Amino acid sequence: MQSGSAAAIKIIPSVLPADFARLGDECQALEKAGVDRIQFDVMDGRFVPNITFGPDVIASVRGAVSVPFEAHLMIEEPDHLISRFVEAGCELIIVHEETCIHLHRTLALINDLGAQAAVALNPHTPIDRVAHVLDLLNMVLVMTVNPGFGGQKYITTMEPKIRGARHLLNTADHWIDLEVDGGISAATVAGAAASGANVLISGSAMFRHPEGLAAAVTELRTLATEAY
Numbered sequence: 001m002q003s004g005s006a007a008a009i010k011i012i013p014s015v016l017p018a019d020f021a022r023l024g025d026e027c028q029a030l031e032k033a034g035v036d037r038i039q040f041d042v043m044d045g046r047f048v049p050n051i052t053f054g055p056d057v058i059a060s061v062r063g064a065v066s067v068p069f070e071a072h073l074m075i076e077e078p079d080h081l082i083s084r085f086v087e088a089g090c091e092l093i094i095v096h097e098e099t100c101i102h103l104h105r106t107l108a109l110i111n112d113l114g115a116q117a118a119v120a121l122n123p124h125t126p127i128d129r130v131a132h133v134l135d136l137l138n139m140v141l142v143m144t145v146n147p148g149f150g151g152q153k154y155i156t157t158m159e160p161k162i163r164g165a166r167h168l169l170n171t172a173d174h175w176i177d178l179e180v181d182g183g184i185s186a187a188t189v190a191g192a193a194a195s196g197a198n199v200l201i202s203g204s205a206m207f208r209h210p211e212g213l214a215a216a217v218t219e220l221r222t223l224a225t226e227a228y
């Protein structure tokens, strides 16, 4: 158990591997499977070499479920679009530190819009890039792959960075969740949780689990809880 751990383990699917022709049904299946939130990977083809969907697609499935939504904004200049994702029904907004010239102002904007704010860090980005904005954060996301695609290999060398992130976040005067995203499966979730991650994103491993979504959620939650 992590020192100062005020948080429960959260298991969150990325809908990247979902059948986009049935996205509402897929979100309902995820909610029924017991996920804690649903993550939408928003990609613009500029910050990452892939394009996915925008706020209108998220809004179209908002009414299908009651589970909270988070938007992982892998987009350049996110300030222009943040309000659209909040209006679409995302309770938590994740911006990449690498895309924010004025990160403090961007996070304040998210908070002013009534949403929770989080910062994602690419594998090369040091954790101290968020050291001076902890007061504005609900969560930090340490990427364990290079963003843009699902089904990539978990980068195990990120585990010391995850440990350093947990140590930094423990210096804040409030609890800040630590999320990891990329290559999380039954084989890798324990290493991430033991390093200090309490929020685990899974796409491929969850959707491809041989016994289905509910079994995947239970397995990931059990393994993460035992290791944390």
Ligand code: DX5
Pocket: 014, 016, 041, 072, 074, 145, 146, 147, 148, 149, 150, 151, 152, 181, 182, 183, 184, 201, 202, 203, 204, 205
């Ligand atoms: C990368 C994406 C993926 C996705 C999870 O840009 O953010 O990490 O959410 O994909 P898996 O779980 O398949 O690695």
